[in-house]
Amino acid sequence: ACERAKRTLSSSTEASIEIDALHEGIDFYSKISRARFEELNMDLFRSTLQPVERALNDAKMDKAAIHDVVLVGGSTRIPKIQKMLQDFFGGKQLNLSINPDEAVAYGA
Template identity: 55%
Template sequence: MTSNTFDVSLLKISKTDVIDVKAVGGDTHLSGEDFDTTLVNYSIQEFKKKISEDVRGNPRAMGRLKVACEKAKRDLSSSIFAAIEIDCLYEGIDFSIRISRAKFEELNSSYSEKCIKLVEKCLFDGEIKKKDVDEVVVVGGSTRIPKVQRLVEEFFDGKTLCKNMNGDEAVAFGAAILAARLSGNY
């Protein structure tokens, strides 16, 4: 199951491991899928420039393009360039482009900036200054994008991000805390 949301949580953990949720925030309409969609739209434009055909009316071609763009996004998390290559994308016509991480970041700059605004708002809501944050833990889809990581590090004045937590475990842990709080057992 995929989550189409960008979530931010601000926690205060005491020396005795008591967790106090200071603030939560996010956007249910911002996710890694938005970054994929931007790349899909860019690819459609590039195909149209080369072939003068619009693939939007072909569900099979669109599905294949979406899969290829999602893979390219993942590849760009660890490489500077990625290829989007699809044999017989539309009416027997092959499609192939190479995209740089810089171009991907440019295409998605508004989403990256939106992620930082959500972090900023969560700190404001929790009445915590960024200098008072001891550790920044990032998990999940869009936090794997180097530009998002860079912006978060810059926002926290160069603080090293903790990126080694399993996303599913983090979500399960947070859900358990929320359930305990709602039931009054926390």
């Protein structure tokens, strides 16, 4: 249910979470906004930049030298992560033409 809500929030501003018989036969239902989801996960979102910074440091590259930013993995569909990466790379437009689930197979 939570995974489905996360995916829904990538394209909508609100998602519902429904779990039948969560505890002692009691059903659970709640709504979450994209803003609340982002607030709850901000520490995780910030941590996604650490491997990017580390890769640049290890390669002795400046982020200004990056020509194309290709996203890999399903969580890169989250608008907040996209915004943070775009900001990190100085407003550079992200390459969204490659499916994030298939990018590694293409050699990105």
